[in-house]
Amino acid sequence: MEWGLLWGALGFFAGGVLKGAVGAGAPLLGVPILALIYDVPLAVAVFTLPNLISNVWQAWTFRRHDPAPRFSATFAGAGAVGALGGSLLLVTLPGEALMATVGALVLVYIGVRLARPSWALARATAHRLVAPMGIVGGLLQGAGGLSAPISLTFLSAMRLERLAFIATVSVFFTAVSAVQIPTLWALGVLTPERLALSALAVLPLFAGIPVGQALARRISRATFDRVILAILAAIALRLIWAAAT
Template sequence: MDFLIEIFNTFNLYGSGQKVFDNATALAIFIAILLAGLLKGTIGVGFQTVGIAFLTIITNLPNAIALLLIPSLVTNIWQAGVGGKLIIILIRLWPLIITASMMVWFGSIALTSVSLSYLSALLGVLLIIYSTFSLFGLRLEVKTKNERWLAPFIGLINGVLTGMTGIFVVPCVFYFQAIGFRKDTLIQSMGVLFTALTLMLIVSLKTQDILTLELSGWSAFAIFPAIIGVLIGQLIRKRIPEDVFKKIFFLCLIFLGSFITFNAL
């Protein structure tokens, strides 16, 4: 771990001359991002969700969001470019994407004006909702004629929640499933939306003076454990049935969300 700390000193990423995190915390952050990448490599989703959940236990919520910005941007751009349905997705989802992106900044104001314990509790609740729906395969259905007014509304809610908690998936994932997106289109759609949300988070956190030079350096370095985790996850994918892994994962996420919620209150 000392070697990793020296890397930051070498590139002068400690702008204040003081360590951002002590060695033990830095190691815990490395492991948390590694685990998030492992999940991403195993089932294709969950990097931001799991990363935020674990990092919130280690550090505060604004730091957790900032630490994942650059690895999230890299993985989401890659995800958005794979699938061959980019134009179709943009045509169908542009009202949701634009509305969600615009609302991120308003949500991020809460990070400096609302008690972080309340925001952490909200994060825990979102994790429980997302995991419960995913675990039991609960799906809603939206008729095509209702998409015109519902998409901006979903985007508004999603953008505010993203700005407040750093979580991208609620309620957009439920909406994408409800309008009938199949697996490949669903994954690419998430990549497109998450890329836009990540870019707006970067701007918003910078505006709120949360994204400092030091945290930017750590976020850039976080690409490495994320990639290592993805590669390990791809190996695990070949050995463990995906359905079994997903059930274990979502059960653990429900437990983690409950822990975060009760610990924050």
């Protein structure tokens, strides 16, 4: 149990580093590591408070950089609806299926990043797709703790400036987390023990954020992305292997 807690804390710290460097993506590292050590429901539950608190902080800090508040509100509202449905899936799907799903979602995210590095989504098209993308992203976040294959890819495809990207995605994750916490509590997934662990997990995540910010200033974004994608691929394959054996 002690080693599990240590690795879990390192996962949250690594997630904080990623969040500090690019403004999002902490669950991409934290959730698969916790799911590998324990299970997906625990990983999703323990990540709720760090996700909520860090994104409330970011949403407030970067609020003046939101280029389209109505777009952000629509994306966030749709994500909240999806998160409700995803939380219900979390308690009904088998653990092995959830582990494989989380691993597969991470691989999808990596595939999209590698296959279409220069593709850009027109703003008019993005505004038409914002509600369905928000719902699907929230659904994935609720069911597996990872919406990045939809939410981050969707916003990245719009080629938003970095601060605008952070402002928009932070509002989305704030709304999703605000729905997840009471829903998972009502469903018995977020127990008092897991809530306490979630509160403690805020510390290593926030400790990692300034490290990520410093790294972002010292190394190229392309190099950092390649390192993160390699780590994610290893974690995703390990999750799928664990689910299959």
